[in-house]
Amino acid sequence: MAVTLDDIQRAAARIKPYAQRTPMLTNESLNQRVGAQVFLKCENFQKVGAFKFRGACNAVFSLTDEEAARGVATHSSGNHAQALALAARMRGVPAYIVMPENAPQVKKNAVAGYGGQITYCEPTLPAREAALRQVVDATGAAFIHPYDNERVIAGQGTAALELLADAPDLDAIIAPVGGGGLLSGTSIAAAETKKGIRVIGGEPEMADDAFRSLQAGKVLPSDHPQTIADGLLTSLSERTFSIIQSHVDQIVTVSEQGIADAMRFVWERAKIIIEPSAAVAVGVLWERKIDLTGLKVGVILSGGNVDLRKLPWAKR
Amino acid sequence: MAVTLDDIQRAAARIKPYAQRTPMLTNESLNQRVGAQVFLKCENFQKVGAFKFRGACNAVFSLTDEEAARGVATHSSGNHAQALALAARMRGVPAYIVMPENAPQVKKNAVAGYGGQITYCEPTLPAREAALRQVVDATGAAFIHPYDNERVIAGQGTAALELLADAPDLDAIIAPVGGGGLLSGTSIAAAETKKGIRVIGGEPEMADDAFRSLQAGKVLPSDHPQTIADGLLTSLSERTFSIIQSHVDQIVTVSEQGIADAMRFVWERAKIIIEPSAAVAVGVLWERKIDLTGLKVGVILSGGNVDLRKLPWAKR
Numbered sequence: 001m002a003v004t005l006d007d008i009q010r011a012a013a014r015i016k017p018y019a020q021r022t023p024m025l026t027n028e029s030l031n032q033r034v035g036a037q038v039f040l041k042c043e044n045f046q047k048v049g050a051f052k053f054r055g056a057c058n059a060v061f062s063l064t065d066e067e068a069a070r071g072v073a074t075h076s077s078g079n080h081a082q083a084l085a086l087a088a089r090m091r092g093v094p095a096y097i098v099m100p101e102n103a104p105q106v107k108k109n110a111v112a113g114y115g116g117q118i119t120y121c122e123p124t125l126p127a128r129e130a131a132l133r134q135v136v137d138a139t140g141a142a143f144i145h146p147y148d149n150e151r152v153i154a155g156q157g158t159a160a161l162e163l164l165a166d167a168p169d170l171d172a173i174i175a176p177v178g179g180g181g182l183l184s185g186t187s188i189a190a191a192e193t194k195k196g197i198r199v200i201g202g203e204p205e206m207a208d209d210a211f212r213s214l215q216a217g218k219v220l221p222s223d224h225p226q227t228i229a230d231g232l233l234t235s236l237s238e239r240t241f242s243i244i245q246s247h248v249d250q251i252v253t254v255s256e257q258g259i260a261d262a263m264r265f266v267w268e269r270a271k272i273i274i275e276p277s278a279a280v281a282v283g284v285l286w287e288r289k290i291d292l293t294g295l296k297v298g299v300i301l302s303g304g305n306v307d308l309r310k311l312p313w314a315k316r
Numbered sequence: 317m318a319v320t321l322d323d324i325q326r327a328a329a330r331i332k333p334y335a336q337r338t339p340m341l342t343n344e345s346l347n348q349r350v351g352a353q354v355f356l357k358c359e360n361f362q363k364v365g366a367f368k369f370r371g372a373c374n375a376v377f378s379l380t381d382e383e384a385a386r387g388v389a390t391h392s393s394g395n396h397a398q399a400l401a402l403a404a405r406m407r408g409v410p411a412y413i414v415m416p417e418n419a420p421q422v423k424k425n426a427v428a429g430y431g432g433q434i435t436y437c438e439p440t441l442p443a444r445e446a447a448l449r450q451v452v453d454a455t456g457a458a459f460i461h462p463y464d465n466e467r468v469i470a471g472q473g474t475a476a477l478e479l480l481a482d483a484p485d486l487d488a489i490i491a492p493v494g495g496g497g498l499l500s501g502t503s504i505a506a507a508e509t510k511k512g513i514r515v516i517g518g519e520p521e522m523a524d525d526a527f528r529s530l531q532a533g534k535v536l537p538s539d540h541p542q543t544i545a546d547g548l549l550t551s552l553s554e555r556t557f558s559i560i561q562s563h564v565d566q567i568v569t570v571s572e573q574g575i576a577d578a579m580r581f582v583w584e585r586a587k588i589i590i591e592p593s594a595a596v597a598v599g600v601l602w603e604r605k606i607d608l609t610g611l612k613v614g615v616i617l618s619g620g621n622v623d624l625r626k627l628p629w630a631k632r
Contacts, residue, residue, distance in 0.1 A: 023339050025361065044587040045341065264624065271360040271620035273587040304587035308580065311624065 003150050003243065005192035008157035008185065011058040015155060018057050018090050020046050022159070024166040029269040034285040037296045039170065040266075041163040044274050044304025048082040048114070050231075051159050051182055051302050052146070056083035058155030059144045060091050068093045070140035075121075075128040077103040078231060079303060080146035085116030096141050098131045100124075106307070147181030148237035157185025163298045164193050171295040172198035176280040176302050177210045177251060178232035180240025186300060187247035201244065201251040202284040204228075204259060209235040210244065211251040228312055229259055231277035231302065252290055254283030260312040262286040266301075273304045276312070319466050319559065321508035324473035324501060327374040331471060334373050334406050336362050338475070340482040345585040350601040353612045355486065356582075357479040360590050360620025364398040364430070366547075367475050367498055367618050368462070372399035374471030375460045376407050384409045386456035391437075391444040393419040394547060395619060396462035401432030412457050414447045422623070463497030464553035473501025479614045480509050487611040488514035492596040492618050493526045493567060494548035496556025502616060503563035517560065517567040518600040520544075520575060525551040526560065527567040544628055545575055547593035547618065568606055570599035576628040578602040582617075589620045592628070 025040045043051040060072055071094035074084050081097045088095035097116040099108065100123035111118055121131035136143055144152065159182075160173060173190045177183040187199040203210050207225035213236055221235035236244065244251075254262075263279035265286070266272060274282075278301040285292060285299070341356045359367035376388055387410035390400050397413045404411035413432040415424065416439035427434055437447035452459055460468065475498075476489060489506045493499040503515040519526050523541035529552055537551035552560065560567075570578075579595035581602070582588060590598075594617040601608060601615070 023341070025339070028363075042587075047344075049585075049587060267589055267624060269365075271358075271365060271589040273583055273589060308583060308627065 003153050003157070003184070003188055005188060007150070007154040008161055008189050011054070011151070011154040012158040012161055014061050015054055015057040015158065018047070018087070019054055021162060022046055024163060025270060025272070027270040030265065033265065034288070035293045036285055038285065039163065039167040039296065039298045040270065041159055041298060041300045042272065043159055044272060044278060044301050046303070048079060048086055049303050049305040050079040050083065051156055051300065052079040052083040053086065054158050055152035055155035055181060055185070056080060056144060057087040057090070059149060059151040060084070060087040060093070062151045063142055067142055070142070071096055072144050073132060073135050073139070073141040074098070074144050074146065075132045076146050077107050079305060081107070081111045081116060082114055084144055085111050085114035089115040094139070094141070096135045096139060098128055098135060100128065147179035147234070148239050153181050153185045153240070153243070155185070156182045157189040159300055160186040160189035161193065163300070164190065167296065167298055168194070169296050170194065170197055170298045172200060172292060173298040173300070174200045174202050174281045174284050175300040176229070176232055176277050177201035177203050177244070178277065179234035180210060180236045180244055182300065182302060183248060184240045184243040187244060191247045198249045199247060200284060200290070201248055202281040203251050203253050204232055204280055205253040205255050207232050208253050211253050213241055214245060214251055227259070228256060229276040229280050231275060232280060250290070252284045254280050254287055258283040258287040263312070273306065274301050275303045275306045278302045278304070319469050319473070319500070319504055321504060323466070323470040324477055324505050327370070327467070327470040328474040328477055330377050331370055331373040331474065334363070334403070335370055337478060338362055340479060341586060341588065343586040346581065349581065350604070351609045352601055354601065355479065355483040355612065355614045356586065357475055357614060357616045358588065359475055360588060360594060360617050362619070364395060364402055365619050365621040366395040366399065367472055367616065368395040368399040369402065370474050371468035371471035371497060371501070372396060372460060373403040373406070375465060375467040376400070376403040376409070378467045379458055383458055386458070387412055388460050389448060389451050389455070389457040390414070390460050390462065391448045392462050393423050395621060397423070397427050397432060398430055400460055401427050401430035405431040410455070410457070412451045412455060414444055414451060416444065463495035463550070464555050469497050469501045469556070469559070471501065472498045473505040475616055476502040476505035476614070477509065479616070480506065483612065483614055484510070485612050486510065486513055486614045488516060488608060489614040489616070490516045490518050490597045490600050491616040492545070492548055492593050493517035493519050493560070494593065495550040496526060496552045496560055498616065498618060499564060500556045500559040503560060507563045514565045515563060516600060516606070517564050518597040519567050519569050520548055520596055521569040521571050523548050524569050527569050529557055530561060530567055543575070544572060545592040545596050547591060548596060566606070568600045570596050570603055574599040574603045579628070589622065590617050591619045591622045594618045594620070
């Protein structure tokens with residue numbers, strides 16, 4: 001039942017008509033600043049502005065027609081909810097999204113804009129799970145977890161597959177890690193495509209459950225983490241922990257300042273908008289806690305969804 | 317002595333080892349918003365963050381070794397100064413840049429950072445021209461005008477050449493117009509590459525000298541224009557007026573609000589950083605003063621150099 005390179009390749013074929021084949025960019029200023037040759041995989045240009053569309057799309061289009069007809073469901077207020085809503089709309093089936101009442105209006109609008117049917121709940125995990133169960137019981141919809149799902153993981157791995165097609169000589173590849181879906185898919189795709197490639201997870205110091213879990217040899221969830229990388233607040237599941245433990249070389253933590261500085265540098269020099277979670281992956285190079293000097297390093301820029309009125313460097 | 321497609325093709329070959337072959341991006345949200353199929357030519361990813369590098373590079377590398385050895389000079393405080401300094405450094409020759417004392421420190425630093433040798437002058441046009449003459453007399457450097465120069469115009473035209481290679485079916489192409497170097501090069505490249513293509517200049521309403529000049533049939537410079545598109549404050553020269561008059565179908569003006577709205581939309585949806593001058597070209601589609609519905613429209617995004625602390629939509 002483990003996710004394989006074959007699953008990822010089939011996911012790539014499955015999502016091809018729907019997902020963006022995102023470009024890879026390079027930037028000389030960034031190379032000079034970090035002392036490595038960096039290859040940026042621009043998932044900020046992906047549908048809904050984040051890699052999440054890959055996994056959601058693969059999950060939705062993996063369903064049989066009967067399954068799909070009953071719709072899909074999830075509890076999420078972030079990029080996964082938007083991604084699932086869009087993928088469901090592309091397949092012409094309903095997406096039921098459970099969101100806390102206090103989710104930002106902009107996120108509610110985004111999900112509704114992609115045709116998602118929102119059920120509001122109290123902003124607690126038990127309330128979310130109860131509301132989700134209710135929706136699934138009532139509709140028969142397939143629950144698509146944001147990361148603890150093999151089809152989602154296989155979909156997320158397609159970004160690394162494309163990056164390795166564009167830059168086959170990579171010595172290392174870095175992806176941010178929150179719940180671990182992207183890093184899991186990336187690590188399987190990379191390790192099975194290119195022998196000896198180093199796979200590195202970038203994680204906020206302030207939400208370092210993956211770092212601590214790998215050290216401890218068991219899942220140690222974060223307790224109310226606080227970081228500007230708000231896409232990385234979730235903790236590993238047993239499934240993603242197990243994949244990461246066997247395929248990822250190391251997790252490197254990045255300070256809040258490092259995240260903000262790397263983000264700003266990429267905006268200013270590479271002229272692309274990346275969200276703080278994506279900047280965590282750049283931050284691994286930026287802070288140089290590990291030596292990647294002179295290497296060819298792929299970086300998965302996970303997304304570009306930020307509130308332009310709330311930038312970490314704005315003067316107020 | 318007129319610039320031809322052949323000049324632009326030779327410029328493309330000349331600058332190829334130095335300039336970025338910038339990508340073309342598409343964005344479904346933008347297409348839907350403006351009702352056309354838009355192909356964005358990302359000169360914001362060009363060296364020094366703007367198309368200006370193409371023209372400066374072509375001019376610098378067109379010089380004979382003897383000419384080049386004496387260096388190049390210009391009076392500019394904007395992207396052209398940085399572009400010229402970088403191109404000169406790549407050729408290993410000096411660049412003398414005349415700048416007003418009151419130019420922003422960030423621009424002084426940028427020029428110096430590319431190795432430009434700065435001469436400061438009073439912030440008036442006569443003082444600039446006098447200082448430039450002095451530098452040229454003292455050094456024998458070749459004066460490279462930011463736009464009133466055929467090699468510069470030929471270089472700027474290479475962006476449209478690449479765009480038409482990536483999107484050969486374009487019905488129309490839009491470029492912003494300030495001094496007219498980019499629009500001149502674009503119009504020659506487009507009109508001579510693809511029969512019947514519409515070439516449109518986008519200009520701020522608040523700096524509409526090209527619009528008025530074409531109506532009047534003679535050069536009518538702007539008098540102290542004020543617009544957030546600070547790259548488009550300059551007026552046409554006789555040379556660029558003449559090229560634009562014969563190759564450009566029309567100039568469309570864009571309101572300040574339209575510039576800011578189009579800029580923000582591109583940031584938020586396409587996840588790329590464009591400067592207000594680039595947003596003027598998008599603004600032509602955005603405001604729909606002319607009907608481009610359903611057409612394939614190329615847009616030259618001229619650059620991405622903005623002060624991230626001074627965004628037109630920031631709450632203060």
